Amino acid sequence: MIENWQHFLLPYQQAVNELKVKLRGMRKQYQDEEQHSPIEFVTGRVKPVESIKEKMVRRHVQPDRLEQDMQDIAGLRIMCQFVEDIYKVVDLLRQRSDMTILEERDYISNVKPSGYRSYHIVIEYPVQLITGEKRILAEIQIRTLAMNFWATIEHSLNYKYQGAFPEELSARLQRAAEAAFRLDNEMSEIREEIKEAQNLFSYKKSTQTAPADAGAAKPKEQE
Template identity: 85%
Template structure:
C-alpha cells in the first residue's frame, strides 16, 4: 500500500514539475482490518484458501480528482503503466449503482518484492471526484448505522443527493470549459492588438 501511494502521488508530482495541472488532487489508501475481512468472508462465502484471489479490496486505494474528465485521464494513465496489471474495470460514474453511488473502480495486480521472493497482490483503486467522495463517505457512515437497511425515505434522499452531487460535477466541468475557451479567445485576440499598438508607436516615432 505504501509503495502504491508513493507511485501514484509521484504521478501528480510529475505534472506539477512540468507546470501542468495534475488530474490527481490527492491519494489515500488503507488495508482492510482483519475484522472486516472476516465479516466479508462470511457474507460472501469466501474460503480462507481463496482469500487472496477472491477478495479484491483487502488493499484499497482512493484517487481524488477535481473534475469527472480527470477520472478518465487517470484511468488512461494507469492502463499505460507497466508496473501493475489491470484485471478488471467497473465504471460506476455513468452507470451508477441504484443507491446513487458513483466512482470508477479498477482491480490491479501488483508485484511486491519481499525477502522471500515476489508476491503478487490484488488491490482495488477507486477514482472519483471530491463531490462523489463526500457523498460516498456520508453514505458509508449511514450504512453502518442502519446496517445497510436504509429507510425508504432516507434512500430516496440519498439518491437525490447523489444526483445533485453529479450535477455539481457536471456544472463545474462546463464552467471550466467556458473559462478555458474564454482564455483561449482572449489570448488569440490579444496578440494582434499588441502588434497593432507596436506599429502605432513606430508610426509615432517616424
C-alpha cells in the same frame, strides 16, 4: 483459518505504501511541468482484520481462497477535481507497466441504484519480499471530491442501517447523489476558467515565497 494476520497483511501494506508513492509521484510530475494534474490527492489503507472476517462470512469466502476472492484488502483512492480527470487517470493507469489491470467497473456511466458513483479498477501488483516476488490484488477507486463526500456519508449510514435504509432516507440519498453529480457537471462546464485561476494562484504563491534577493545583506559571519 489464518493464524498470523500481521504476517498475512504485511505485503498488502507494502503494496499500499508503494502505490501511494507512485501515484503521488504522478501528481508531482504534472506540477513540475506546470500542468493541471488529474490527481488531486491519494489515500490508501489495508482493510482491518475484523472487516475482512465480516466480508468473508457475508461473501462466503473460504480462507484458502482469500487472496484470490477478496480484491480490496489493499485499497487506494484517487481524488480528482473533474469527472474528465477520472478518465484521464484511468488512461494513465492503463499505460503503466508496473501493474496489471484485471478488471474495470465504471459506476459513473453505470451509476448504482443507490446513487453511488466511482470508477473501480482491480489490479495485480508485484511486491518484492525477502522470500521473492508476491503478486497481490489491490483495488483503486477513482472519484471526484463531490462523489467522495456522498460515498463517505452513505458508508457511515450503512453501518447504522446495515444496508436496509428507510425509504425516505434512501430517496434523500439518491437526490443528494444527483445533486453532487450536477455540481460535478457544472464544474466541468467551467473547468478551463477554474484551471486558469488555479494556475494564476500557484504562480502568485510561488513568487511570494521566492528566495530573498541575491543582493541582500549577508550575515556578519559571512562578510
